[in-house]
Amino acid sequence: MPENHNGKCKTRRSPYRKKIDELILEGVSSTKIIKEFPELNLNRTNIHNHKNHITLLQNTNDRVNKTIDSLNALDNVIAQSYNNLGKLNTLSPPRAVEVWSNLFLRAIRLKHEITEFKSIEERLEDLLNKIRR
Numbered sequence: 185m186p187e188n189h190n191g192k193c194k195t196r197r198s199p200y201r202k203k204i205d206e207l208i209l210e211g212v213s214s215t216k217i218i219k220e221f222p223e224l225n226l227n228r229t230n231i232h233n234h235k236n237h238i239t240l241l242q243n244t245n246d247r248v249n250k251t252i253d254s255l256n257a258l259d260n261v262i263a264q265s266y267n268n269l270g271k272l273n274t275l276s277p278p279r280a281v282e283v284w285s286n287l288f289l290r291a292i293r294l295k296h297e298i299t300e301f302k303s304i305e306e307r308l309e310d311l312l313n314k315i316r317r
């Protein structure tokens with residue numbers, strides 16, 4: 185039965201978690217890691233499982249960071265187009281009104297689509313729970 189990243193993961197519970205994560209990421213062999221922490225009684229399966237946990241966590245972090253980047257970019261577009269709309273007057277070219285209001289509305293809509301139902305924090309929590317389960 186595959187081991188999940190919950191209480192059963194020996195590496196996750198260990199006080200050497202950070203060190204072991206580093207060694208795994210550096211590509212140090214399982215055998216070496218097992219020898220370095222004899223008190224943990226690790227085996228190759230433990231290390232292999234934890235390697236998968238690290239990959240899962242990294243993918244989750246990447247996804248969350250990309251979403252946060254997108255939201256920040258959209259916030260900038262929204263602020264910029266709102267600012268430009270405020271500068272327009274009756275003498276402004278109709279095309280400018282159209283362009284900035286379309287951009288403004290599209291950015292708001294996209295932002296809503298991304299954050300719909302749940303905040304980023306809640307999404308992150310869901311993803312982490314899936315990993316921990």
Ligand SMILES: [Zn+2]
Binds near residue numbers: 196237238
């Ligand atoms: Zn683990």
